[in-house]
Amino acid sequence: MTTTDQPAEQTAVATDLQDERLRRSSGLRGTVDAQVRRIKDGDLGVLPVVAGLVVIWGVLQALNPIFLSSANLVNLTLECASVGIIALGVVFMLLVGQIDLSVGSVSGLSSAIVAILFVDKGLPVVVAIVAAVLAGAVVGFAYSLMFNRFGVPSFVITLAGLLGFLGLQLYLLGAQGSINLPFDSGLVKFAQLWFVPPWLSYVLVVLAAGGLLVTGLAHSRKRAAAGLSHRGLTDLGVRSAVLLLLLGFVVFYLNQTRGVGWMFVLFVGLVLVMHYLLSRTKWGRSVYAVGGNVEAARRAGINVRLVYTSCFMLCTSFAALGGVLAAARLAAANQSSGGGDVNLNAIAAAVIGGTSLFGGRGTAFAALLGVLVIQSISSGLTLLSLDSSFRFMVTGAVLMLAVALDSAARRTRASSGRA
Amino acid sequence: MTPTAPASAPADTSVLSLRSISKTFGAVAALTDVDLDVAPGQVVAVVGDNGAGKSTLVKVLAGVHAPTSGTITFEQRTVTIDDPATAHDLGIATVFQDLALCENLNVIENLFLGREINALRLDDVAMEVRSWELLRQLSAKIPTVRIPVASLSGGQRQTVAIARSLIGDPRVIILDEPTAALGVAQTAEVLNLVERLRERGLGVIMISHNMEDVRAVADKVAVLRLGRNNGVFDVQDVSSEEIIAAITGATDNAVSQRASRRQGATTTHEGAPS
Numbered sequence A: 001m002t003t004t005d006q007p008a009e010q011t012a013v014a015t016d017l018q019d020e021r022l023r024r025s026s027g028l029r030g031t032v033d034a035q036v037r038r039i040k041d042g043d044l045g046v047l048p049v050v051a052g053l054v055v056i057w058g059v060l061q062a063l064n065p066i067f068l069s070s071a072n073l074v075n076l077t078l079e080c081a082s083v084g085i086i087a088l089g090v091v092f093m094l095l096v097g098q099i100d101l102s103v104g105s106v107s108g109l110s111s112a113i114v115a116i117l118f119v120d121k122g123l124p125v126v127v128a129i130v131a132a133v134l135a136g137a138v139v140g141f142a143y144s145l146m147f148n149r150f151g152v153p154s155f156v157i158t159l160a161g162l163l164g165f166l167g168l169q170l171y172l173l174g175a176q177g178s179i180n181l182p183f184d185s186g187l188v189k190f191a192q193l194w195f196v197p198p199w200l201s202y203v204l205v206v207l208a209a210g211g212l213l214v215t216g217l218a219h220s221r222k223r224a225a226a227g228l229s230h231r232g233l234t235d236l237g238v239r240s241a242v243l244l245l246l247l248g249f250v251v252f253y254l255n256q257t258r259g260v261g262w263m264f265v266l267f268v269g270l271v272l273v274m275h276y277l278l279s280r281t282k283w284g285r286s287v288y289a290v291g292g293n294v295e296a297a298r299r300a301g302i303n304v305r306l307v308y309t310s311c312f313m314l315c316t317s318f319a320a321l322g323g324v325l326a327a328a329r330l331a332a333a334n335q336s337s338g339g340g341d342v343n344l345n346a347i348a349a350a351v352i353g354g355t356s357l358f359g360g361r362g363t364a365f366a367a368l369l370g371v372l373v374i375q376s377i378s379s380g381l382t383l384l385s386l387d388s389s390f391r392f393m394v395t396g397a398v399l400m401l402a403v404a405l406d407s408a409a410r411r412t413r414a415s416s417g418r419a
Numbered sequence B: 001m002t003p004t005a006p007a008s009a010p011a012d013t014s015v016l017s018l019r020s021i022s023k024t025f026g027a028v029a030a031l032t033d034v035d036l037d038v039a040p041g042q043v044v045a046v047v048g049d050n051g052a053g054k055s056t057l058v059k060v061l062a063g064v065h066a067p068t069s070g071t072i073t074f075e076q077r078t079v080t081i082d083d084p085a086t087a088h089d090l091g092i093a094t095v096f097q098d099l100a101l102c103e104n105l106n107v108i109e110n111l112f113l114g115r116e117i118n119a120l121r122l123d124d125v126a127m128e129v130r131s132w133e134l135l136r137q138l139s140a141k142i143p144t145v146r147i148p149v150a151s152l153s154g155g156q157r158q159t160v161a162i163a164r165s166l167i168g169d170p171r172v173i174i175l176d177e178p179t180a181a182l183g184v185a186q187t188a189e190v191l192n193l194v195e196r197l198r199e200r201g202l203g204v205i206m207i208s209h210n211m212e213d214v215r216a217v218a219d220k221v222a223v224l225r226l227g228r229n230n231g232v233f234d235v236q237d238v239s240s241e242e243i244i245a246a247i248t249g250a251t252d253n254a255v256s257q258r259a260s261r262r263q264g265a266t267t268t269h270e271g272a273p274s
Helices: A027-040 A047-063 A070-095 A103-120 A125-150 A154-173 A186-192 A198-225 A233-254 A262-280 A282-292 A294-299 A304-330 A342-352 A365-383 A388-415 B054-062 B084-090 B107-111 B124-137 B154-166 B184-199 B211-217 B240-248 B254-270
Strands: A178-180 A332-334 B016-025 B028-038 B043-048 B069-074 B077-079 B092-095 B172-176 B203-207 B220-225 B228-234
Touching: A047 A365, A047 A388, A070 A103, A070 A186, A070 A233, A070 A262, A070 A282, A070 A304, A070 A342, A070 A365, A103 A125, A103 A154, A103 A178, A103 A304, A103 A332, A103 A342, A125 A154, A125 A186, A125 A304, A186 A262, A186 A304, A198 A233, A198 B124, A262 A282, A262 A304, A262 A365, A282 A294, A282 A304, A282 B107, A294 A304, A304 A332, A304 A342, A342 A365, A342 A388, A365 A388, B016 B054, B028 B043, B028 B054, B028 B203, B043 B054, B043 B184, B043 B211, B043 B240, B054 B084, B054 B092, B054 B172, B054 B203, B084 B092, B092 B154, B107 B124, B107 B154, B124 B154, B154 B172, B154 B184, B184 B203, B184 B211, B203 B211, B211 B240, B220 B240, B228 B240
Parallel strands: B028 B228, B043 B203, B043 B220, B092 B172, B172 B203
Antiparallel strands: A178 A332, B016 B028, B016 B069, B069 B077, B220 B228
């Protein structure tokens, strides 16, 4: 395995590279070339959002030097978690070509449920959280029944849900209007005070980079054994090293002040789990298939209704979990929980992160990247003591840009044959 | 196999037999008492005019529509095909006219859609190897299996669709208008493919409009007209004209012959310029 940079040339040409029309490139250079070609063909992936994030951070840092300080970034990561988890659910709806407009209301309802069960009824906090998330799942199941049985468009179902569950939230909170969560409860501590110990954060970083290297090598070896083209050792090594340095630096920088919050780790963990489910399981394939061509998916024997049901339920469950975390972060549930811009931010984050509104394209990482953009704008403008009017306008402009880019890239892809 | 079988029982040799299949959509009878038999290693062409019920028949066999009445016998067992998955589990694979491919997925993902190897941890290496095997068997000219189907040509997509139907070793393959959208060379390749399927001992049902294609590969021709059987012919014993007559309903009897003669005479008398 010493000269793995030229995998195909040594013996016979790998099975998947035999066609003479293929442009052949191998090794590290080949990987870079392939990436450049993809982007030129309109398969932008995460590039626009990463570039956008760099620009936004640059501008905000120039306007206010506190923005990129460790303390502010720690705060940013904590603010990301709840909206990010809601956006993660929205990604699933967009992938199957549907939309959920009620994520804000469902998250607000869930905030109210957790506060009432935990504070008013005195139930254990775990029970309250589970009940709130289950309530979210039930809402999703009800949506999917309406959608599958009666064929009501998801847009309308969830618009009704938006109103209905906002009403239910106000009704449950009743005369009090606001319930405070005790500061010494585990839930509030989790969202505000609990951070990963520095040593553990570095261990996690090394585990992540090492995991990438090991799985990459195993996969490469398996492909080689099967006579297919495979990535070389340097290629994989460089990839893992880049990840190690990047994550290591982020963690090091955050550790300068409070560090990495457990709530953010939970968010990233959920993104990784969902990424695995989407990219490496049969269910994930069927989600993309339903988003790409429902009829083809049905004829391939996929239980399309079940796929829709699972996505509706995941979306509302994540919205409910996001609501629990929002309540924990605020240490209160009130009438404006889940209201205001939560709904719009969550949907915008999924789209800005690169999930196509046309269905069938996008990854779980869209939620992470998109919510970083949204919260960066929010945090930066707050630091400049600009009120929410500016925040709405800037976020709106960025969303417009993201959707325009998606549509333009779609056209480029069509002309260069990349779907 | 039972000797007490009724008169219209399927022949022992057939892998798939339809008896008195009817399908109504509201007041419209799309299929009425249709019979069809396919033996292993036999290519049966189903022909008919627009609205003859060909596509409905395909959808009944593929499990997209349930028949209103009638029996389907598959390998001597009476079966009901409720959904596409059942059809596939039985061993009836269908290539639809619109191919039913997901354009956002790549060739491997499309080939194995709904039948992925290892549901909880997809074995993409095994799937890619199998994809190449299949495509090579069919002499497919697809440069790479890792590009989305959207970027393939019509013939390449047809090949992918046929290759997909072969996954899971079906006994019967239904091809709905496989050559309708193809060029000359691609049509020839698809016809070669059909012959390769026959050599492998599969029963093939081919829906087609194209008489040349039908005569080139089919063993039997079953004609549908207005949702009913209108004759089954052996390809060797029948001329294209006879098939066309059966399709259009101008059956070759004395009355119609006389009628056409008289009509021909009338037009000549009127001296219509040709």
